[in-house]
Amino acid sequence: MTKPIDPMAVDFRALQVLVRVYRLQSFTRAAEDLEVNQSVVSYTIEKLRGVFNDPLFVREARSLIATPRCEEVVTEALDMLARFDHLASARAFDPARTGGTITIACNYYERVIIIPDVVHAIRAQAPNLKIEIVDSSYLGHDRLLRMEADLLIGPFEQLGASFYGRKLYDDRYVCMMDPAHPMAGQDLSLQDYLPLDHVYITYGGKWKSRYMAELDRLGYDLPVAIRVPSPAGIQNLIEGTHLIATIPERLSRKIGEGLHITACPVPTHIDIQLVWTARTHNAPMHKWVRELVFQQCRMITNQWD
Template sequence: MRFHNLDLNLLVVLDSLLSERSVSQTAQELRLTQPAISNALSRLRLHFEDDLMVQVGRKMVPTPFAESLAEPVRQALDDLRRIVVTRSEFDPSVAERTFTFVCSDYVFSVLLTGAIQKLASIAPRIRIQVLLSTDLTRGLLSEGKVDFMVVPERRGDPQHPSTPVFNDRFACIAWSQNPLIGNVLTLEKYLELEHVSVVLGPHNPPHIEQESLDIQGVVRKIAVHAPTFNAVAEAVVGGNLIATVHARAAELYAARLPIKVYPPPVEIATFVECLQWHKNKQSDAGTIWMRDFLVNHARDL
């Protein structure tokens, strides 16, 4: 489709180039060839009478004029996507659609694994793609590259709508044969033993339990930083390390690993996990259906 002598498909390419700043990565994202992207960039340059993207080292850098186009182009495409995806109804039994989520492996285990099992029977053609939460995935919802984000309420993006899905508290875990702990985990032993914690990215804010401990001046001896929440349980088995984890996850770990679960000997705040979606998909029937499905599924947890 042409609008004022511009093929509107070129705006999709421009939006991706401004985001990826690479012809090859844009080609990969849009599933086109690199020559096709280069040709599209040439046509954009001709139309706007500006270089738009210039090569600096190994990256392409937008010109000032291209920078000024970034926001209006993104907004225009978001508006078009909202119109295109709007449907009067959504039939999950026949719908063919992929929903992409950003969440932690903890949320995947506690919420999404059971949801995926249900979807297999009621929505067999729906596909689920999950990206693990890191400091690199924070902006994907606002960029329209994912459908949903599941994060603690305090970590949500205030620019987009959300709804609570479940709450949780914290528990401590240790190997069931740990000789240094009896039937009760005392504060003295909690401070004496070494811990396993989690780091989801170098720029991520402290986890909820760490914030609670910091407020109270409680300092743990952290010996191991695991890459995911689920890896923490594996790390305590067979040794003297302990860990503070989400209580729902602790129940799952205890069902398949030789670990004991203890109440924390220090007060740690409870929290609520929220489901977020892009504001431009507020009226999309598929988004509404998936949101309601997950909220109802969470009630059965």
């Protein structure tokens, strides 16, 4: 074990290095993100090991794994850094002068529909603010709690008092098929819809689409011809076939060019939410980013509705 070091030798910069290594699970990536030499990161982590009398990170195979003590320290460090940042922030927040990093967790839908406009708006108003987009999969809330993301965007519920949330907009499901499909050009009834050859998006098998949950509630089984993990490229599967995919309407407008789109007969909808935790709730930069996301989504929906 590294020789203990006086805790007063720790400064906020050292804690920032620790948090970055924890989030990125890599000394090299942390050094690149902080724009310092990797030796600086290694030296800082070695010093912190002495301060906390713990290895903080261990290697298993090719992965860098945080110890329980490291997770405890990172949780407290994030709270300290957030409170100090709030204390040191100017009374009037100026996006043009702000730095730092904002990490947004989302999936394919949000990366196609929301993220481009949000990123462009952030870059235009806060050019020094770094942006990291990470996959939320079905683990979005866990990413927030593990400090791997600052914001979560998607069809997620808040799930308890640990989270704050704000609804961005509603979406609905539509059916996407080839224009030569026998049912193209007709209004689908539930009886028409159920026996068709469906492409089902599994989202990794851990999250069920709202329309599938509603069919389960109503007692219907949907015959699935093909299962895919994501909507990415699904239009290429459908083209020239009798397959049908049920996807959110706004996504169909982005990827469904040349295909026939009709309303889904399953009576349900999708709430797209913005979710965050108390860690960033009062931070001026994060409040500004959340408002920007909300305003960009309003502009998107106004353009399409």
